Every structure is written in structure tokens, then in C-alpha cells.
Amino acid sequence: MRIGILGTGNMADALGTQWIRAGHQVMFGGRSPDRARALGRRAGGAAGTLADAVAFGPVILLALPFDAVAGVLTELGARDGTLGDRLLIDCTNAVGPGFVLTTAGGPGAARTIADVTGARVVKAFNHLPDAVWRLTPPAFADGPVAVPLCGDDEEALTTVATLVRDLGCVPLTAGGLDRAAYLEATTAFLIGLWHSGHDPRTLLPPVEAATA
Numbered sequence: 400m401r402i403g404i405l406g407t408g409n410m411a412d413a414l415g416t417q418w419i420r421a422g423h424q425v426m427f428g429g430r431s432p433d434r435a436r437a438l439g440r441r442a443g444g445a446a447g448t449l450a451d452a453v454a455f456g457p458v459i460l461l462a463l464p465f466d467a468v469a470g471v472l473t474e475l476g477a478r479d480g481t482l483g484d485r486l487l488i489d490c491t492n493a494v495g496p497g498f499v500l501t502t503a504g505g506p507g508a509a510r511t512i513a514d515v516t517g518a519r520v521v522k523a524f525n526h527l528p529d530a531v532w533r534l535t536p537p538a539f540a541d542g543p544v545a546v547p548l549c550g551d552d553e554e555a556l557t558t559v560a561t562l563v564r565d566l567g568c569v570p571l572t573a574g575g576l577d578r579a580a581y582l583e584a585t586t587a588f589l590i591g592l593w594h595s596g597h598d599p600r601t602l603l604p605p606v607e608a609a610t611a
């Protein structure tokens with residue numbers, strides 16, 4: 400699969416490196432050509448501008464701060480519809496100081512990106528830190544990490560599920576894009592707990608007990 404990655408930071412590095420290992424063709428696109436080239440060399444992928452990465456993929460990982468995404472995508476052609484045939488994977492967390500969800504009360508990050516671009520968007524990979532995505536494989540005592548996916552397009556969900564399995568993780572289809580805002584809020588809540596030293600796993604009973 401050809402995957403263009405927007406951004407050259409932690410998430411670009413973590414996920415891009417894994418997908419290259421799994422045999423995918425990856426281009427890292429950054430606003431700094433030097434940083435893109437350095438990451439491309441280290442990970443074994445191609446490097447270019449943000450526009451190059453959009454042109455490269457049919458699949459695009461948005462590894463940018465949420466606040467930057469709409470501006471970047473608008474400049475790269477969202478308005479004239481040139482992003483319309485791309486599958487955008489949104490891993491952003493619109494979380495500000497104090498672990499506040501900056502999109503609270505609005506449509507949420509993934510929905511906003513879909514509205515701005517008109518592209519198919521799948522929310523994925525936002526719920527865990529890059530250190531976990533770098534594990535080979537990302538797995539703990541209970542087994543491989545489950546990755547919730549939210550999106551409206553079945554083919555796009557199938558494609559992202561493949562990319563999840565290629566990391567050694569398990570895809571968990573978690574509803575349409577209207578559910579992405581819940582995943583985003585849940586992640587903000589989890590980040591707050593983790594940073595307070597709490598283990599959210601202790602909150603959760605087995606499914607039989609929760610649905611009895």
C-alpha cells in the first residue's frame with residue numbers, strides 16, 4: 400500500500416516505521432525538508448513536502464497537531480476537491496493544557512476534517528501514545544492492543560483494519576464517524592488519568608458483567 404504521512408514527528412515516526420517494516424511504501428511529508436529527509440533515511444521511506452505526501456498516497460496519515468490540519472489540508476487542495484479520493488487516517492488529539500478537549504461542544508476533530516476535505520476519514524491510532532505504537536508488536540499481558548476505528552466508508556475501514564493488523568494489533572470497528580467524537584473525548588479522559596498516575600484498566604469489568 401502507498402501511504403503518505405503528513406508530519407515528521409513522533410506519530411509519523413512510530414507508525415511509518417512499522418508500516419515500512421510490514422512492506423508498505425511510505426512517504427514522509429513535512430514542512431521541513433531536512434526533518435522529512437532525516438526521518439525517511441532512518442525509517443527507510445521516501446521523503447518530500449506535505450504536498451508530495453498527499454500526491455503519493457491513496458492513504459494519508461494526518462500526523463499533525465489538530466489545530467494545523469484544516470489549514471494545511473485547505474492549502475493542499477481540500478477546497479477544490481483534490482483530496483476527495485484520498486483516505487485520511489485521523490490520529491489527532493485536540494487536547495489542550497489540563498487535558499481539555501478543545502473541540503468540546505463542537506463536531507469533533509474527525510468530523511471537522513471530513514467536512515473540510517470531503518474525503519473519507521477514519522479515526523484511528525489516537526488513543527495510545529507513540530511509545531506503544533513503536534512496540535513490536537504493541538501487546539501487553541491481555542494480548543495485542545485493540546485499535547478502535549470510527550468511519551462511514553466500509554472500504555476505508557477495511558483498509559485501515561489491514562494497517563492495524565500489520566502492526567500486530569487487533570482492529571475494533573467502533574461505529575461511524577459520528578462516534579469518533581466519543582473516542583476523542585474518551586482519549587482525553589484517559590490521558591488525564593494516566594498523567595495522574597491512575598490505571599484506567601482497573602475501571603473496566605469483563606463484558607459479561609457490564610452487559611448483564
Ligand SMILES: NC(=O)c1ccc[n+]([C@@H]2O[C@H](COP(=O)([O-])OP(=O)(O)OC[C@H]3O[C@@H](n4cnc5c(N)ncnc54)[C@H](OP(=O)(O)O)[C@@H]3O)[C@@H](O)[C@H]2O)c1
Pocket residue numbers: 405406407408409410411429430431434461462463464465467471490491492493494524525526527528529530
Ligand atoms: N505523540 C503521541 O503519543 C500521540 C499519540 C496519539 C495521537 N497523537 C496525535 O498525533 C498528532 C501528531 O503528534 P506527534 O506527537 O507526532 O507530534 P510532533 O512530534 O510534535 O510532530 C508534529 C508534526 O507536525 C508538524 N507541524 C506542526 N504544525 C504544523 C503546521 N502548522 N504546518 C505543517 N506542519 C506542522 C511538525 O512539523 P515541525 O517539525 O516542522 O514543527 C511535526 O512534523 C497530534 O495531533 C497528536 O495529538 C500523538
